[in-house]
Amino acid sequence: MCAEAVELARDAAAQAAHPHPLGEYLGAVAEGDRLVTHFFAGEEPGYPGWRWGVTVARAARARYVTVDEVALLPGPDALLAPEWVPWSERLRPGDLGPGDLLPAEGDDPRLEPGFVPPPGEEIVEEDAEEAGLIRRGGVADIAGELGLGRRRVLSWYGLQDAADRWEEEFGPETPMAQAAPASCLSCGFLMPMAGALRQAFGVCANEFSPADGRVVSLAYGCGAHSEAAVTPKAAQPAPPVIDHLAADPL
Ligand code: SF4
Secondary structure: OOOOOHHHHHHHHHHHHOOOOEEEEEEEEEEEOOEEEEEEEEOOOOOOOEEEEEEEEOOOOOOOOEEEEEEEEEOOOOOOOOOOOOHHHHOOOOOOOOOOOOOOOOOOOOEEEOOOOOOOOOOOHHHHHHHOOOOOOOHHHHHHHOOOOOOEEEOHHHHHHHHHHHHHHOOOOOHHHHOOOOOHHHOOOEEEOOOHHHHOEEEEOOOOOOOEOOEEEOOOOOOOOOOOOOOOOOOOOOOOOOOOOOOOOO
């Protein structure tokens, strides 16, 4: 009886689809005992491949079939939205704006434990902002002066990750470096870096370079290299000699 209740299902689907017309009958699927879903093609603009599903049911020992549910459902070729991706996985470099917060996860592989303050000198939240990362006058203070005051520091993975990224943008394989007269290693505009990566990277301080203010590989280079060929200055024309104001006698 449920499988034969096509007209009942069609009326319900047409009512739900109003004011759009209902498409052709697409068939039925048995969902369970006395429970069948009939499908009709949908004609809704913006929903290609979707179809109206009307589930009809008959109670035990009942003589009538009733409509249980009507829904617009995606068919096998339906146009669907892409799978939802959490916001934290959608972020891209440059997405962070003023006022945005993006704290690193506790298990961020780019970081590893750094300085652990001695007992009694733990940083308390209330004065953390005022005192910076450390309290004045203790072991933590001295550690901070020595650059050891950070609770987490870059891990080996974090260093490698940064080095790969920098090298891709300002490394020896870039077209600019390939055409450069010499590498950054011998350039007077290179500012050395501190830390583990100083043997491979520095900071460019030439305002005319595309890498000004950026971390560059020592094997990078550009045409603004400090020792690039010196451009000869154009010869100055001699000042005009005006020896009289009358017409030349020819
Ligand atoms: S000016 Fe060019 S060669 Fe010199 S440090 Fe900057 S990028 Fe390297």
